[in-house]
Amino acid sequence: MMIGTASHPASAFVAPRDRVARINEREINVFRQRTRASNALRERALSVMPTAVPSSWMAGYYSHPQLFADHGVGASFFDADGNRYVDMNVSDLSMTVGFGVPEIEEALARQYRKGAHFLLPTEDAIAVAELLSALTGPPAWQFTVSASGANTDIMRIARHMTGRRKLLVFEGKYHGHLEETLVLAQDGVNIPEYQGLSGRRAEDTIILPFNDLDAVRRVLVEREVALALTEPAMTNCTLVMPDPGYLEGLRRLTRETGTMLCIDEAHTFSFAYGGLTREWQLESDFMTLGKGFGSGVAFAGYGMTRDVADHVERHLDILHRRSGIGLGGTLYGSALAMAVARVMLERVLTVSAHDRISTLGARMADGIDAICRDLGLPCRAFRLGPRSGLCLSPDLPRNDIQARASMDLDMLDARRVFMANRGYWDCIVSAGPQASFAHTAENIDGYVAVMAEFMHELVRGEQTSREANRTSN
Ligand SMILES: Cc1ncc(COP(=O)(O)O)c(C=O)c1O
Structure with missing residues (x-):
């Protein structure tokens, strides 16, 4: 972003x-x-899609005329005119393994034939959770279709567990399309980052500069914050590295004040084997994954401590019988996504x-x-x-x-x-x-x-x- x-x-x-x-x-x-071929497609698209694209991000990121993609091979894609581009941002890190990886193609085809989704777990889901636990630390996992969805679930669990409402995030952040995180601090006042947001959720969000533990301490001692949500290194405003000891200090302060901590590794998971959580030995209550993990298939998830998993189990929402924590979604944890994630963990992310x-x-x-x-x-x-x-x-x-x-x-x-x-x-x-x-x-x-x-x-x-x-x- x-x-x-x-x-x-x-x-x-x-x-x-x-x-x-x-x-x-x-x-x-x-x-x-x-x-020219892209331009002709754009002319045709304009009558059926606002700004000629299926999702506005595809238009809002570029100031040059709209490009239409045709196919991809390895690290490159080709446009409708046959021009080749080496993708240096790999579709905002959603295609970090590249195009047409044979192991993924095989897993996708196999699982699609067997059934893409059942709204029931498959054995692959257990394997993925086991592999992720061994690789990254969190002992329990849930799966969604986007990192936005994962962060939404995490926020709800944290609010329910702490009995608090507020959320702490850091300037330069992007954590997905959630009203609580699409907030900017302007002259000491929180404002919605985009039009069309209610603005009310902005009141629940506190935004601080990254790398400022004193500011974090001043906020957390009030014991009103349910969740501190951060990337381990800020990756959406160019790159901001944590000062030595900053992430450890953040963990200490969250523990001391009963605040939950989520490390959002939607981007940084590919920065090191097992993500920066493993590389830097970070501790947290939650860890967010997504983006390139699904290799173009909608897959994301979040890891949690045993305490959190137990809490989630105790507060399951049971349809029409008992109200629990509002988690989940129709295509979350699909058989197809799990098959891809498994092959990613077993064979690709070595x-x-x-x-x-x-x-x-x-x-x-x-x-x-x-x-x-x-x-x-x-x-x-x-x-x-x-x-x-x-x-x-x-x-x-x-x-x-x-x-x-x-x-x-x-x-x-x-x-x-x-x-x-x-x-x-x-x-x-x-x-x-x-x-x-x-x-x-x-x-x-x-x-x-x-x-x-x-x-x-x-x-x-x-x-x-x-x-x-x-x-x-
Ligand atoms: C750190 C981080 N978290 C969450 C998200 C949201 O991901 P998604 O668009 O898959 O919901 C992004 C997207 O750029 C991100 O960079």
Whole structure:
């Protein structure tokens, strides 16, 4: 998700606006020429879908004309005109294993033939919960179709268990399409983040800066907060790493004040084998999973402690007989999703696959650091396992306000279309790029090379000779 507009600390690199505008305009013209079939589809779609897309996110993320996808192979997809794009944000981390993975195709076909969903558990669900427990720690699991659904369930359980209403989240967050988390703090007042929200739920939410334990302590001692919900590293506002000891301090404070803690690993689960919870030995009451885990099939879930599992069991909602905690959904925990999750855990998300993408992430970060050095920029690479990206300041951000220096939206729009015209898809620029399980070293080097061309033109005001030759041909 992209949040707000950029503000620049004095030391950050600020791209010259005229160059940004010139590159953007030129590249959009090129894009239009390359995507005529997409444009024809867009014209047709407009009469039956608002903004020509089945879901508004597909239109709201891009400022260039709408692209229509045709098919994907490995780390790349092809548009309706046959142009190929290496996806550097892998559909906002929902396709981290890449397109057409044979093990997943086989599991999907097999389970679909056997039955996609029964509203009854299958043996795969037990296997998935057992594998997740062994891998990540939480002894009990429930499954949903989205991380938004998982966080909704978690919030309800936490409220019921603590008898409190409030929720604590951190600036720069995104935890899904829940009214309680779609809230911004503006001049000390909470406001709904989007139109169409009731606004009432905003009253239950407290938003603090990340990495500020004193602020957390001041809020939690009031003993009104049911749940503190956080990513282990903030990944939706570029990348904000936790200070040493911050997550441990947060855990200590939640324990001391009877507040429940959820670590949302919807994005970060792919950053290390078993997620950052395992890598950093984190403790919590809940852990959220989703996104790439389903490899395009709607799958998400949440882990919980034994205490929480016992509480959930004691407060089961029994249809028309007894009111319990409001959890669940029709397609939650489907046989199809469980079959995919099982094969992901048993065969795809291996230690060696994680080692490989972390090496690729470091390769991308080294390449980005080299661009900054070569151009004398006060910038550096983000680095966390497979995740990287260009940080426009010399110092890495500790919170959302500092992270905004790297969310120069006009520059990122221009970079996205520049990249697209050269075969790289830099989709949600506040949440990527990331090396996926399908990327190769060649993909990463190619991406870095195109970024170098873009930054060169932006900084020096002229194309490299290689680019000039390319665009004049
Ligand atoms: C950290 C985090 N949690 C939850 C979500 C919501 O995921 P979904 O769209 O699958 O509900 C997202 C989506 O970007 C996310 O980044």
